[in-house]
Amino acid sequence: MRLVVVGNGMAGSRLVSEVRARDPRIRITVFGAETCRPYNRVLLSDVLAGGSRPDQVRLLDASWYAAHDVEAVFGDAVAHLDRETRHVVTASGRREPYDLLVLATGSDAVVPPIPGVERAVPFRTLDDCARILAAAEHAGRAVVVGGGLLGVEAARGLAGRGLPVTLLHLAGHLMERQLDVEAGEVLGETLAGLGVRTRTGVSAEAVLEDGVRLAGGELVEAGLVVLACGVRPVTGLAAEAGLEVRRGVVVDDELRTDDPSIFAIGECAEHDGTVYGLVAPAWEQAAVAADVITGGKALYRGSRLVTRLKARSVELAAMGETHLTEEHAEVVRFSHRARGTYRKLVIRDGRLVGAILLGESDAVGTLTQLFDRGGPVPGDRAGLLFPGLSAAPVADSPTLMPDAARVCQCNNVTKGQIRACWEAGARDLAGVAAATRATTGCGTCRDAVEGIVGWLCEQEGIAV
Amino acid sequence: MGEPVKTHCPYCALQCGMEIGPELAVRPRTDIPANASGALCQKGWTAGELLTSGERLTTPLLHGEPVEWDVALDHVAGRLAVIRAEHGPDAVAVFGGGGLTNEKAYMLGKFARVALGTSQIDYNGRFCMSSAAAASIRAFGMDRGMPFPVTDLAAADVVLLAGGNVAETMPPLVRHLEGPRLIVVDPRRSxxxxxxxxxxxxxxxxxxxxALGLLHLVVAENLVDEQYVAARTTGFADVRTSLAEWWPERVERITGVPVHRMRQAVRALAAAANAYVLTGRGVEQQAKGTDTVTAFVNLALALGLPGRAGSGYGCVxxxxxxxxxREHGQKADQLPGYRRIDDPAARAHVAGVWGVPPESLPGAGRSAYELLDALGGPGGPRALLVFGSNPLVSAPAAEHVAARIAALDLLVACDFVLSETAARADVVFPVTQWAEESGTMTNLEGRVLLRNRAVAPPDGVRSDLEVIAGLAARLGHRFATEPAEVFDELRRAGRGGPADYSGITYERIAEEKGVFWPCPEPGHPGTPRPFLDRFAHPDGLAMFVPVRHRPPAEEPDEDYPVHLTTGRVLAHYQSGAQTRRIAPLVQAAPEPFVELHPDLAERLEIAAGDVVRLTSRRGEARAVARISDTIRRDTVFMPFHWEGANRLTNPALDPTSRMPEFKVCAVRVERDS
Structure with missing residues (x-):
């Protein structure tokens, strides 16, 4: 069987390795428009921020393809799909036959049709990243257009490099798809403390030599303008070939298009009315498609969305239906803006259906997993938002400790036994240790035993 | 009884020094580094009580009836000969234990290969350290659990302990961890x-x-010790690429560990002048345990820790x-000296010492669980001899194992109490225990220690070595029974292997308070830190191996919605055959329990003290509920020292180490009505 994969990004490359892991024989050819090996787009923000180096975001080594008997074609995009004869034709004219085809063409950055926009750099690919970094060196100031997830990450990354950044956003608050108004505002305040000035409800009208002109005429000065205005699924190939395309290429639960020999996964695919723009769903789809292609029975039923901002000193997780209000759900909310903290749980029918966590919190792991697994939400909501809050206080004061309290775990010695041996004449640590073996194991109860002995002596007015 | 006799604790791998007597009193020694501060836990302090226990076996049992030694030995030897003649040599199997002395472990391997001619020998250590051992051999070319003295830990700045609960399993070790900042990885707040x-x-x-997320952060934050990686390792490029898919936010979603906590851990480790990464059973007893340990070893290598004085990786x-x-040949794939049984040179050397032709030595046999699983079945063993182990309690899917054992033609157990396994045996040989015999033990540091006989055994019991020799004699072979003599033979058989004891003698051990292997010559000082100059691969370099995470073999679903994890409590050791017979330990931990988070307990309407029924795809168990917020809401914990926990556990095996997945399976939890 001949499998052809169009697109060698996050989704396409994942599909290839998933198929190969399941079937060592199937013939695989993968075409990528970019000239480089597949890389992890999620880490581009980290590259922009100066964390990972570009060579650290590659998903596969060059040797992988040979070792796994996969033909990878770089820098030659598929230009045409011939469903009649089951061939793809590349820009350079190569014809490749397929039995099964997977479209993983991803999406393109949206470039707003405004004057001078060619002066701006979209933030989408590794090449874009390199251009932004080169420009940032001499830019003086930067503007990021678009306050969604990617725009916030780009703004934070550039600010972290010491560049004053203005973040322009059309909507009334940042990341309005994931966040409610207050969370968006708290995020803006957090970013302000890190050197990012946020302007919401503004529209960029033109990109000029020295900045961005807003509707109304105001000029926001910048030597570098980065575009993060969202993405648009790349569906031209599919549409031209007559496949059903709405926002994305329409697929069923097997990730098949209306042509059973053609699959679509990742950001170019539309499943059950949804086009996903995150990597986790793309990888879930790749696993299902790989299973189906290799004769399995997996089905894709949609993904739960967890958005996790990757930006240093800004901890933000948002998941599910964060916009539901008390009318439709139980909402638990805590806000402490002075500390950049905002936490919100949205619960319906006893299940967590949405959450926002802004500011560092140990709750993030628990909540994400609760959301992912759809498990019942415990009755103690506060304990969920504030881990450790419900933990019973340990009575470590000798006065309050009950006699049955185990003081020395290693030798199973209670406060009562220490008291008894004190009453029998042991007046110091050594005496208690000799009589009860307390403190002779791991030794961490030494202070507690000394405290009890001291307290007993004090009670009886005996000098220690 | 006169002067106190110097020996070591009968329990865990720390092997605290202790002396016994007069009057069977146990006292800690201060000349053994592991517990030089005079520490002992309750298990150690009460170790003497089993010496006078009324539950001691003192006469052989044949079908439950007391018989003379010769009757029992003749019966077993006769049955073994018949079974072997009818079904071939592999119809007889041997199951050993990690608590046996080196001398016994060695002799058991020789007995299987020479007297029985069977390939079917493995031991309960397969259930313990096999994943760490496989990962260490892969990374360093050699497995010496802790390739440094345990006392080195105290001077480190940071110690990361993944999947270990030493405060309960080996409390005196905690004293070596008082100095460093301790980072613990555990689903329980143990x-x-x-x-x-x-x-x-x-x-x-x-x-x-x-582990992959932590290593990703080490790379992303430019904390890799590039100079070390270049000079002392191979394979990092592949590992670096493999990390791109394990960015911390993704790992947070999989593990539930917040990204900022991962960052904190990585920064502390990287900032430390000296640091250690240690692993325990928690990360090892999984169907991917070898790869998990490998990932932690990769982390240690990227930070430049192993083979550097004051830093390193170790298995606890x-x-x-x-x-x-795990060194002397009771493992299915191994010959003495930690040699591979499929290595022609090793076969020739060991066969020479044993005075048999190399081709007479069988090849590799089944691993522990596969061996138990095959008992009494088509092509499987028909007879099983168990030494120093209680697989009815300690093996996974215990009900299935019990059924396999019941299908045997012959079960023989050597024990000093009637363990659950011994209770089902056709023949039980009553044997000496710890303080009643001499022999060497190699502790977690790779330090070879000497246990001295402190008291005379009760009338009627014999040592395992005598049982082995008694059976061997009836099968036409003469085996030594004196521990010192066996040790000399072990040194010759292991000479030239990775675990070379050639230069170690009982006298040296006594004088030097233990000797670290390898010690290839009499004048050799022993090797406390074997990797300082080079690792044990032929090129002298440590090897990075790329690994990928995959989910546990069994994940919670609608029918079995909760994770079960298993582990230990302070008062008991292993299957509890010994410690459940010591009154103060029983008082400290009288019964099996299940630990639940208050939120889970509330939802299931379970109160503290309720009897809880746990069900998995393999069986069910009952235990008393303990409610504690030290455990995750999605997980329950059960100790495995009693029958029960392992009826639930999953025998999914690690592809390399053949370690069963003791540490995670899916269960249903209900109040028992």
């Missing part, structure tokens, strides 16, 4: 985690993802002779 500076609490079965070995027990 007593050890409560001592930690930082506790990372991943979902059971996700430690591998966590569990069983008393867990280290020595």
């Amino acid at each position: 007593p050890t985690a409560r001592l930690a500076w930082l506790h990372l609490q991943p979902a059971p079965g996700t430690d591998l993802a966590l 070995t569990g069983q008393g002779n867990g280290q020595g027990g």
Whole structure:
């Protein structure tokens, strides 16, 4: 069987390795428009921020393809799909036959049709990243257009490099798809403390030599303008070939298009009315498609969305239906803006259906997993938002400790036994240790035993 | 009884020094580094009580009836000969233990290969350290659990302990961890985690993802010790690429460990002048345990820790002779000296010492669980001899194992109490225990120690070595029975192997308070830190191996919605055959329990003290509920020292180490009505 994969990004490359892991024989050819090996787009923000180096975001080594008997074609995009004869034709004219085809063409950055926009750099690919970094060196100031997830990450990354950044956003608050108004505002305040000035409800009208002109005429000065205005699924190939395309290429639960020999996964695919723009769903789809292609029975039923901002000193997780209000759900909310903290749980029918966590919190792991697994939400909501809050206080004061309290775990010695041996004449640590073996194991109860002995002596007015 | 006799504790791999007598009193020694501060835990202090226990076996049992030794030995030897003649040599199997002395472990391997001619020998250490051993051999070319003295830990700045609960399993070790900042990885806020500076609490079965996330951060934050990686390792490029898919936010979603906590851990480790990464059973007893340990080893290598004085990677070995027990040939794939049984040179050398032709030695046999699983079945063993082990309690899917054992033609057990396994045996040989015999143990550091006989055994019992020799004699072979004599033979058989004891003698051990292997010559000082100059691969370099996370073999679903993880409590050791017969330990931990989070308990309407029924795809167990917020809401914990926990556990095996997945499976939890 001949499998052809169009697109060698996050989704396409994942599909290839998933198929190969399941079937060592199937013939695989993968075409990528970019000239480089597949890389992890999620880490581009980290590259922009100066964390990972570009060579650290590659998903596969060059040797992988040979070792796994996969033909990878770089820098030659598929230009045409011939469903009649089951061939793809590349820009350079190569014809490749397929039995099964997977479209993983991803999406393109949206470039707003405004004057001078060619002066701006979209933030989408590794090449874009390199251009932004080169420009940032001499830019003086930067503007990021678009306050969604990617725009916030780009703004934070550039600010972290010491560049004053203005973040322009059309909507009334940042990341309005994931966040409610207050969370968006708290995020803006957090970013302000890190050197990012946020302007919401503004529209960029033109990109000029020295900045961005807003509707109304105001000029926001910048030597570098980065575009993060969202993405648009790349569906031209599919549409031209007559496949059903709405926002994305329409697929069923097997990730098949209306042509059973053609699959679509990742950001170019539309499943059950949804086009996903995150990597986790793309990888879930790749696993299902790989299973189906290799004769399995997996089905894709949609993904739960967890958005996790990757930006240093800004901890933000948002998941599910964060916009539901008390009318439709139980909402638990805590806000402490002075500390950049905002936490919100949205619960319906006893299940967590949405959450926002802004500011560092140990709750993030628990909540994400609760959301992912759809498990019942415990009755103690506060304990969920504030881990450790419900933990019973340990009575470590000798006065309050009950006699049955185990003081020395290693030798199973209670406060009562220490008291008894004190009453029998042991007046110091050594005496208690000799009589009860307390403190002779791991030794961490030494202070507690000394405290009890001291307290007993004090009670009886005996000098220690 | 006169002067106190110097020996070591009968339990865990720390092998605390102790002396016995007069009047069977146990006292800690201060000349053994492991517990030089005079520490002992309750198990150690009460170890003497089993010497006078009324539950001691003192006469052989044949079908439950007391018989003379010769009757029992003749019966077993006769049955073995018949079974072998009818079904071939592999119809007889041997199951050993990590608590046996080096001498016994060695002799058991020789007995199987020479007297029985069977390939079917393995031991319960397969259930303990096999994943760490496989990962260490892969990375360093050699497995010496802790390739440094345990006392080195005290001077480190940071110690990361993944999947270990030393505050309960080996309390005196905690004294060596008072100085460093301690980072503990455990799904439970165990007593050890409560001592930690930082506790990372991943979902059971996700430690591998966590290790990959930590290593991703080391790379992303440019904390790799590039100079070390270049000079002392190979394979990093592939590992670096493999990390791109394990970015911390993804790992957070898999593990439940917050990204900022991962960052904190990585920064502390990287900032430390000296640091250690240690692993325990928690990360090892999984169907991907070898890869999980490999991921932690990769982390240590990227930070430049192994083979550097004051830093390193180590496995916290569990069983008393867990280290020595895996070196001398009671393992299915192994010959003495930690040699591979498929290595022609090793076969020739060992066969020479044993005075048999190399081609007479069988090849590799089944691993422990596969061996138990095959008992009494088509092509499987028909007879099983068990030494120093209680697989009815300690093996996974215990009900299935019990059924396999019941299908045997002959079960023989050597024990000093009537363990659950011995109780089902056709023949039980009553044997000496710890203080009644001499022998060497190799502790978690790779330090060979000497246990001296302190008291005379009760009338009627014999040592395992005598049982082996008695059977061998009836099968036409003469085996030594004196521990010192056996040790000399072990030294010759292991000479030239990785675990070379050639230069170690009982006298030297007594004089030097233990000798570290390898010690290839009489004048050799022993090797406390074997990797300082080079690792044991032919090129002298440590090897990075790329690994990928995958979910546990069994994940919670609608029918079995909760993770079960298993482990230990302070008062008991292993299957509890010994400690459940010591009154103060029973008082401290009288019965099996199940630990639940208050939120889970509330939802299931379970109160503290209720009897809880747990059901998995393999069986069910009952235990008393303990409610504690030290455990995750999605997980329950059960100790495995009693029958029960392992009826639930999953025998999914690690592809390399053949370690069963003790640490995670899916269960249903209900109040027992």
